[in-house]
Amino acid sequence: KQEVTQIPAxxxxxxxxxxxxxxxxxxSAIYNLQWFRQDPGKxxxxxxxxxxxxxxxxxxxxxxxLDKSSGRSTLYIAASQPGDSATYLCAVTGSGGGADGLTxxxxxxxxxxx
Amino acid sequence: xxxxxxHPSRVICKSGxxxxxxxxxxxxxxxxxxxxxxFPKKSLMLMATSNEGSKATYEQGVEKxxxxxxxxxxxxxxxxxxxxxxxxxxxxxxxxxxxxxxVGVYYNEQFFGPGxxxxxx
Numbered sequence: 001k002q003e004v005t006q007i008p009a010x011x012x013x014x015x016x017x018x019x020x021x022x023x024x025x026x027x028s029a030i031y032n033l034q035w036f037r038q039d040p041g042k043x044x045x046x047x048x049x050x051x052x053x054x055x056x057x058x059x060x061x062x063x064x065x066l067d068k069s070s071g072r073s074t075l076y077i078a079a080s081q082p083g084d085s086a087t088y089l090c091a092v093t094g095s096g097g098g099a100d101g102l103t104x105x106x107x108x109x110x111x112x113x114x
Numbered sequence: 115x116x117x118x119x120x121h122p123s124r125v126i127c128k129s130g131x132x133x134x135x136x137x138x139x140x141x142x143x144x145x146x147x148x149x150x151x152x153f154p155k156k157s158l159m160l161m162a163t164s165n166e167g168s169k170a171t172y173e174q175g176v177e178k179x180x181x182x183x184x185x186x187x188x189x190x191x192x193x194x195x196x197x198x199x200x201x202x203x204x205x206x207x208x209x210x211x212x213x214x215x216x217v218g219v220y221y222n223e224q225f226f227g228p229g230x231x232x233x234x235x
Contacts, residue, residue, distance in 0.1 A: 032221065043207055043228040044158075051221050089157065093224075101148045101160035101173075102209075102224060 002027045006090050006105035014113050015082055021075040021108045023090030028071050031093040031100065035064050035075050038087045038107070047088075048075070052095075080112045115141050118210050120227035127198055128235055135193045135230045137208035143188035144210035148224065149181075152205040164191040198234040206230045 003026045013019055023033075032051045036044040048057045048064040050073070056065040063076040077084060087107040094100035117140040127133050137147055147164040162183055163171040170183035180202075182194040191210075195202055209224040 032223075034224075036226075041231075044226045046223075046226070049223055051216065051219070053219070091158075093222075099146060099163070101150070101163055102158075103160070104150075104157045106157040 002030075002092060002094065002103045004090055004092060004103050004105035006088075006108050008108060009106065010109040010111075012111040012113060013080060015080060017080050018076070018078050019080055019110075021077070021088050021090075021110070023073040023075070023105055025071045025073075025092050025103075027094075028068050029095040030068065031095055033064075033066055033073050033090065033092045034102070035062075035073075036089040036091065038089055040087075044089070082112045082114045085110055085112045116210075116212050116223075116225040117141050118208065118225045118227040120208055120230050122230060123228060124231045124233075126233045126235065129199050130197055133195045133198055133232060135195075135206055135208075135232075137191045137193070137210070137227050139189045139210040139212070139225070142210070142212050144191075144212060145188065146211040147185060147191040148209045148211070149183065149191075149193050150207045150209070152207065152229075158207065161193075195232065198232070200234045203232055203234045206232060 005024045007022045034049045035047040050057050050066040061078040066073045087109050089107045091102040091104040119138045121136045145166050149161045150158040152158045161176045164183045164185040166185045172178045185191040207229040209226045211222050
């Protein structure tokens with residue numbers, strides 16, 4: 001059974017810092033990996049999706065990498081802003097592709113101090 | 115675009131009643147939809163996979179007779195929580211799978227609805 005672990009569970013940093021969130025998964029036979037943002041009491045906002053054949057994806061100040069063989073992904077946030085404060089979730093889809101649901105990590109609760 | 119809606123966004127009901135939650139893909143057809151549940155301060159857990167025109171596939175530990183799923187069309191899946199109890203209070207969120215064209219390949223991506231917060235008194 002796939003398990004997704006996110007480290008750290010919580011992180012508080014001053015505004016402007018670059019930071020890295022870590023995600024690991026136990027079964028490397030994945031279809032893709034996604035990073036989401038969730039604000040308190042709200043739904044999910046998809047940030048980046050990396051297909052299993054890809055190594056990284058970038059969107060603005062966000063960069064996500066994927067090392068499928070070692071079961072790891074990182075989300076890099078450059079020049080952090082208070083508006084980046086949220087819970088960041090990592091999730092993987094099994095090798096069944098569109099037929100498989102996502103397995104989520106427990107998230108990293110990020111606070112950016114103004 | 116790929117927009118998924120859920121209705122209602124919030125519902126409060128008495129113990130023992132049934133609650134129906136709708137999940138709609140507004141601008142695409144979805145053969146497969148998924149239902150997730152999130153307890154307070156916990157992560158999302160997959161409950162079931164909903165396939166259009168066939169029975170849903172439930173994850174281990176999820177009671178299929180309590181959480182009824184119907185996927186009658188390519189744009190609508192419903193989750194009915196039957197005889198709800200306070201322990202069913204949770205955030206329920208659906209997703210719909212859409213096939214997209216990447217660079218030289220096609221891939222599936224799940225698009226999520228905004229969620230439904232259920233409170234059972």
